[in-house]
Amino acid sequence: MISYIYITILLIATISASTHLLPFSKCPKEDFLRKCLDYYIKGSVNFRDDLFAYNVDLNIEYNKLIIHFPVAFVHPVDILDIQNTIKCGAEFNFPIVARSGGHSSECYSIGDKDCYLVVDLVNLNKITVDVTSQIAIVGTGNTLDSLYYKVNLYGFAFPGGVCPYVGVGGLILGGGMGHLSREFGCSSDNILDAQIVLANGTVVNNAKEYPELLWAIRGAGNAGYGIVTALTLRIHPIQKVATYFYLTYDLDQTPLIISIMNQMGNNLHQNLSFIMRILTSGSQPYIYGIYLGSADELQSHIHEFINLSKPKNVSYIEGDLYELFNIEGISPEDGETFKLKSFFIDSTGLSEEGVKCLMKFRENFKCELGFEIALLGGRINDIKRNETAFVHRGFMYHMIITSIMPSEKCLQDLENFSQYFQLKYTNYESYQNIIDRQLDNWQYRYYGESFEKLVEIKRKYDPYNLFRWNQSIPTHI
Ligand SMILES: Cc1cc2nc3c(=O)[nH]c(=O)nc-3n(C[C@H](O)[C@H](O)[C@H](O)COP(=O)(O)OP(=O)(O)OC[C@H]3O[C@@H](n4cnc5c(N)ncnc54)[C@H](O)[C@@H]3O)c2cc1C
Ligand SMILES: *[C@@H]1O[C@H](CO)[C@@H](O)[C@H](O)[C@H]1NC(C)=O
Ligand SMILES: *[C@@H]1O[C@H](CO)[C@@H](O)[C@H](O)[C@H]1NC(C)=O
Ligand SMILES: *[C@@H]1O[C@H](CO)[C@@H](O)[C@H](O)[C@H]1NC(C)=O
Ligand SMILES: *[C@@H]1O[C@H](CO)[C@@H](O)[C@H](O)[C@H]1NC(C)=O
Ligand SMILES: *[C@@H]1O[C@H](CO)[C@@H](O)[C@H](O)[C@H]1NC(C)=O
Ligand SMILES: *[C@@H]1O[C@H](CO)[C@@H](O)[C@H](O)[C@H]1NC(C)=O
Ligand SMILES: *[C@@H]1O[C@H](CO)[C@@H](O)[C@H](O)[C@H]1NC(C)=O
Numbered sequence: 001m002i003s004y005i006y007i008t009i010l011l012i013a014t015i016s017a018s019t020h021l022l023p024f025s026k027c028p029k030e031d032f033l034r035k036c037l038d039y040y041i042k043g044s045v046n047f048r049d050d051l052f053a054y055n056v057d058l059n060i061e062y063n064k065l066i067i068h069f070p071v072a073f074v075h076p077v078d079i080l081d082i083q084n085t086i087k088c089g090a091e092f093n094f095p096i097v098a099r100s101g102g103h104s105s106e107c108y109s110i111g112d113k114d115c116y117l118v119v120d121l122v123n124l125n126k127i128t129v130d131v132t133s134q135i136a137i138v139g140t141g142n143t144l145d146s147l148y149y150k151v152n153l154y155g156f157a158f159p160g161g162v163c164p165y166v167g168v169g170g171l172i173l174g175g176g177m178g179h180l181s182r183e184f185g186c187s188s189d190n191i192l193d194a195q196i197v198l199a200n201g202t203v204v205n206n207a208k209e210y211p212e213l214l215w216a217i218r219g220a221g222n223a224g225y226g227i228v229t230a231l232t233l234r235i236h237p238i239q240k241v242a243t244y245f246y247l248t249y250d251l252d253q254t255p256l257i258i259s260i261m262n263q264m265g266n267n268l269h270q271n272l273s274f275i276m277r278i279l280t281s282g283s284q285p286y287i288y289g290i291y292l293g294s295a296d297e298l299q300s301h302i303h304e305f306i307n308l309s310k311p312k313n314v315s316y317i318e319g320d321l322y323e324l325f326n327i328e329g330i331s332p333e334d335g336e337t338f339k340l341k342s343f344f345i346d347s348t349g350l351s352e353e354g355v356k357c358l359m360k361f362r363e364n365f366k367c368e369l370g371f372e373i374a375l376l377g378g379r380i381n382d383i384k385r386n387e388t389a390f391v392h393r394g395f396m397y398h399m400i401i402t403s404i405m406p407s408e409k410c411l412q413d414l415e416n417f418s419q420y421f422q423l424k425y426t427n428y429e430s431y432q433n434i435i436d437r438q439l440d441n442w443q444y445r446y447y448g449e450s451f452e453k454l455v456e457i458k459r460k461y462d463p464y465n466l467f468r469w470n471q472s473i474p475t476h477i
Helices: 001-016 030-040 049-059 079-091 144-155 170-171 211-220 252-268 295-309 321-328 352-365 378-382 408-425 442-461
Strands: 045-047 071-074 096-099 117-120 126-129 135-139 190-195 227-234 242-248 276-277 286-291 312-317 337-347 366-375 399-405
Touching: 030 045, 030 071, 030 286, 030 352, 049 071, 071 366, 079 096, 079 117, 079 190, 079 242, 096 227, 117 170, 126 442, 135 144, 135 321, 144 286, 144 321, 170 211, 190 211, 211 442, 227 252, 242 295, 252 276, 252 295, 252 366, 286 295, 286 321, 295 312, 312 321, 337 378, 352 366, 399 408
Parallel strands: 071 117, 096 117
Antiparallel strands: 045 071, 126 135, 135 227, 190 227, 242 286, 242 312, 276 286, 276 366, 337 399, 366 399
């Protein structure tokens, strides 16, 4: 109820503050679209005049920086519903976008302007596990949490992201990095096959029979090639006991711990995640991670780091991997807006000057600011840049800067800082899943030298650019 009231207020506030189409007025050809959908679609369809249901749908967007209003949310119950949604949408010129978990940081799962037709995949929530062949077939309407839970029942794990409430569709198709990626690679490296509904309505049941399409969706599958309805994933058998560790520090130790991470990061054990965070403006740094094995074994891998970096407190929790994943399960704070910036850092690490620059910016920033530096390496870097559409290989860290509830001024300051910081201290590339509308030359920052090939493949599978938004792969360079 609270969120319903919230979003209603948000709607009204947005209307009065902008020239966007009124949410209760109609999109061009909306009546035709409605007739078509009413006739063909078995699942529920919420237009703007279904105020309550429409608001619930809109509110699924995790970032509350909602600035536009879809014509309707369709909840297909099967593949035929998706094919028919595409037919109706295309016939009446509505751009179409898929939504899995709604965690796009720019709300691209409701498009980039008013009047998108949103295909919400929530009903495609089947998961089947084949223990013998070590695969899972996963509907893209699932959250990571359901996937982790299901494979864990059989003694398996899948390398996804750290936050269990993110959608399988958006995260896995655009890379996917988390606690197990040093050991098993990115999520997209573990896509073996997929079922996709193309722009012309054709269903590709086995993307592996279309090698270039499969190549493209392993890293750019959430960038406009079609609606991916199911993924066949490689899952990995794991030992029974895993260990979560948590090291706390004082703020003035930050330069020291980053310099020790730089020194030791390339040699830390591969079955270990290692993430350093300062979450908010007032908080202290900590390092946490998960190791696949016992606390005793883990200690033997990180004691040197602990000796050198001198944490204030060290704690270990041994347990079942699924339970450990949920320790970090921060659930969304209702009503928050946020802005994320992504940086990759080369194998020498973040320089002392870079750390100084970051800490100084943090001190002077007028809004809430947090950052995290996650150790990459291991299996992620064993794979060649051109083997999939996820090119970001050979880096030591991925770093995210987060501003919560940023003002306009803070957004500008963050943008100015990020450009300078990226130019001076980090690699040119940025992570496509931390999608960022302000990013210049995003085509090459996200996809590197693979961008041209991605455009060619897009032209083949979606020649009329039915699946399009500001940062989808275009049909022409
Ligand atoms: C709180 C939070 C934590 C995060 N943690 C991590 C992390 O640990 N590791 C990591 O790698 N990333 C992380 N991310 C980034 C995350 O990978 C992206 O936001 C991802 O796009 C979210 O997927 P989704 O399905 O929830 O999003 P959605 O908003 O539903 O989709 C994102 C994009 O993918 C497209 N899309 C979604 N499903 C499909 C589909 N089935 N077929 C075709 N296109 C589709 C949508 O159209 C949209 O453009 C995090 C983001 C947030 C907000
Ligand atoms: C998309 O791009 C257009 C034109 O560049 C811009 O006006 C609009 O604000 C952008 N929308 C989003 C959501 O980034
Ligand atoms: C890492 O964990 C996997 C799966 O539990 C195990 O098979 C492998 O031997 C471990 N690797 C190392 C180097 O210990
Ligand atoms: C860590 O420090 C302790 C005591 O200070 C010492 O006994 C131990 O040998 C050190 N271990 C390493 C790996 O440096
Ligand atoms: C250190 O961690 C343990 C748990 O491992 C906890 O019980 C204790 O309170 C912590 N101490 C401090 C000073 O935070
Ligand atoms: C990747 O590049 C190498 C040459 O550098 C080439 O031989 C190989 O075929 C390419 N692989 C793909 C999948 O494009
Ligand atoms: C932009 O960032 C640079 C580097 O942090 C800083 O020197 C400069 O003053 C900033 N400019 C503005 C307008 O904030
Ligand atoms: C749809 O597009 C795909 C990919 O280009 C093609 O293989 C298929 O034949 C097309 N289907 C129809 C009905 O045109």
